[in-house]
Structures are given as structure tokens and as C-alpha cells.
Amino acid sequence: MRIIMEHSWIFISIFIFLAILLLFCLIRAIKGPTIADRVVAVNMMGTIVMVVIAMLAVYMGEGYLLDICLIYAMISFLAVVVLTKIYSGVYLEKLAKKKRQQQKAVQAESIREGSTGKNRIKEMKTEETRLKDAGTEEVTNKYTKRNEQERSDTP
Amino acid sequence: MILIEWLQFTLGVAFLLAGLGVFAVQVFGVFKFDYVLNRMHAAAMGDTLGIGISLVGLIILSGWNFASLKMALIIVFLWNASPVSSHLIARLEATTNPHLERCCELEEGIMEHLWDEDQREIIYADQHKAEEEK
Numbered sequence: 001m002r003i004i005m006e007h008s009w010i011f012i013s014i015f016i017f018l019a020i021l022l023l024f025c026l027i028r029a030i031k032g033p034t035i036a037d038r039v040v041a042v043n044m045m046g047t048i049v050m051v052v053i054a055m056l057a058v059y060m061g062e063g064y065l066l067d068i069c070l071i072y073a074m075i076s077f078l079a080v081v082v083l084t085k086i087y088s089g090v091y092l093e094k095l096a097k098k099k100r101q102q103q104k105a106v107q108a109e110s111i112r113e114g115s116t117g118k119n120r121i122k123e124m125k126t127e128e129t130r131l132k133d134a135g136t137e138e139v140t141n142k143y144t145k146r147n148e149q150e151r152s153d154t155p
Numbered sequence: 156m157i158l159i160e161w162l163q164f165t166l167g168v169a170f171l172l173a174g175l176g177v178f179a180v181q182v183f184g185v186f187k188f189d190y191v192l193n194r195m196h197a198a199a200m201g202d203t204l205g206i207g208i209s210l211v212g213l214i215i216l217s218g219w220n221f222a223s224l225k226m227a228l229i230i231v232f233l234w235n236a237s238p239v240s241s242h243l244i245a246r247l248e249a250t251t252n253p254h255l256e257r258c259c260e261l262e263e264g265i266m267e268h269l270w271d272e273d274q275r276e277i278i279y280a281d282q283h284k285a286e287e288e289k
Contacts, residue, residue, distance in 0.1 A: 003164045004216065010168055017175060024182045036191040036248040040198045043240060044185065047202050047233075048178060051209045054226060055171075058217050066225040073232055080240040084247040091251045 004059065011059050015052065022048050035087050039080060046076035163215060170212025177205035190258050191248050195241055202237035206230065 004011065022045055029041035050069050057065035177200060184197025210230050214223040249255055 003160055007164075014171065014175060018178070021178055021182050024186070028182075028185055032191075034191055034248065035251065036244050037194065039244050039247070040191065040195055041185070043244075044181065044198050044201060047206055050229070050233075051174070051178075051206055054210055054213050054229070057222065058213050063220075063222045063225070066222055066229070070225065070229050070232065073229055073236065077236040077240055081243060084243040088247050088250045 008059075011055065014055065018048055018052055039083055043076065043080055046072065046079075050076075163218070167212045167216035170208055170215060172212075174205050174207075174209030174212060177201060177208060181205060192245060192259060195244060199237060199241050202241075203234055206233055 025041050025045045025048065029038050029045070032038045032041055050072055053065055053069040053072065057063065057069065181197055181201035184200070185194050188194045188197060207230050210226045214226050217223050217226075252258065255261065
């Protein structure tokens, strides 16, 4: 402890160096083209801040700062989990919304053309055969199930 | 006694400076690589090795007391948390990037293991539509 106090310039210069690295991480977080880039940069900043807090705890001789450091680690991990869940959920929701709108447009068009019920069922059957040719049974099963539901819905 | 104190001090500061070197390499690598999945490789280095070496140096500096136990706990926690968060970030990138095959090589059939069932339904419907248009 005595030696650390006598040579405090080492610790102070390390603090300054870590602050410069933090600045570069901030630049990366602002520049990053995708969301994942920003999340990685924020995670990196969290790691460097953890080292700064631990060094401060040793430098000042205050043990309770290490508890703060541990809580900081847990919260930054939680932040990454929540951010990734939210962003992927928002993206998939947007995709599903677009798909639903397309389906509605197709249905409206078919009604406008004045196709009768028989023709609609024929069209669906042709679509089923096309999907079977594509060769994925899972998807066709889902489509047939959905079509059956639609048929039962429409009188 | 003075010799042991000096030995402790120099060893601790050497470990701390090695940790700083790893952090510098990490930041350099993050600016050097072009794509997120490559950048994550550089960023994961500081999460485990950088903070590990730095905190080992601080443990040596602070000596044998309760504070060093807490620092060891931080290292162990980060060793567990960092791979999980990296995995989640990579999954976010693979989900939100519609042209992943342009950015990196993909193994055959690896995309099928990536999503849950309802998410897979949404994404595959679009892919089928694109194939039919071709």
C-alpha cells in the first residue's frame, strides 16, 4: 500500500490510458453501422469501466467499490440480454406485419376479380401442388392446415 | 520485507500493464475488422483475458484479504457471462441481417437451427416466395 501511494503516477497514467480507450469505444458505438456493432461497443465499454472501478478500489483502499463492480458486471450482462431480445423481436414483428399485409392484398384482389368459391378452392389446390414440387413437407402441411381453417371459416 | 513488498508491487503492475495491452489490442482489432461477427472476435478477448489479467494484477497488489476474493468472483462471473452475451449478439446479427451469406461463409443447413419455430415460419415464407419469383 505504501509503495502504491509513493508511486501514484503509475495508477493515474493507467487511468488516463483507459479513458482514451473508452473514448475510442464510444466512437465505435456512434459509428457502428448495425445494431450489433453498437451492442458490442457498449459491452466493451462496460468491461473497461469495470477495470477502472476495481483499480479505484485498490487505489483508494475501499473494499465496497468491488461490490459495485460486481453489480455493474451483472447489469451490463442483463442489458445485453434485454437489448438483443428486444431488437430481434421488433425485427421479426415488422417482418410478420409486412407478410400479413401482403396476404390481405392478395385476398382483396381475388375478391375484386369476382372469383367464385369453386375457383378459389382450385387455386388453393394448385398452390399446394406447387409447394409439394418445391419439396418441403413441413411448410405444405402448415399451408394445408391454414387453408382448411380458412375454408371452414368461409361459409 | 521491503524486497517482498517491491516484488509484489512490480508483479502486480506488470500484470496490470499486460491487461492494458490486451485492451489496446482489443480496441485496435474492433477498428481494424470490417464486419460485426469479426469484430466480436476481437471484443471477446478483452472480456475474458484483458479483465482477467488486470484483476489478477490487482489481486496481487491488494494482497490476501476479502477484496481479492471479490475480484476473483468478478473474473469467474465474466468468464461465464461473456460467451453467453457474445452468442446472443451473434444471433441478433444473424436474425436481423437478411443477406448474411454475402457477409460470411455459411454451412449447409445451419440456418435451420438458428430460430424458434414461429420465427422460422415467418422467415421461410419469405424465402419460398423469393424462390418462386426466380
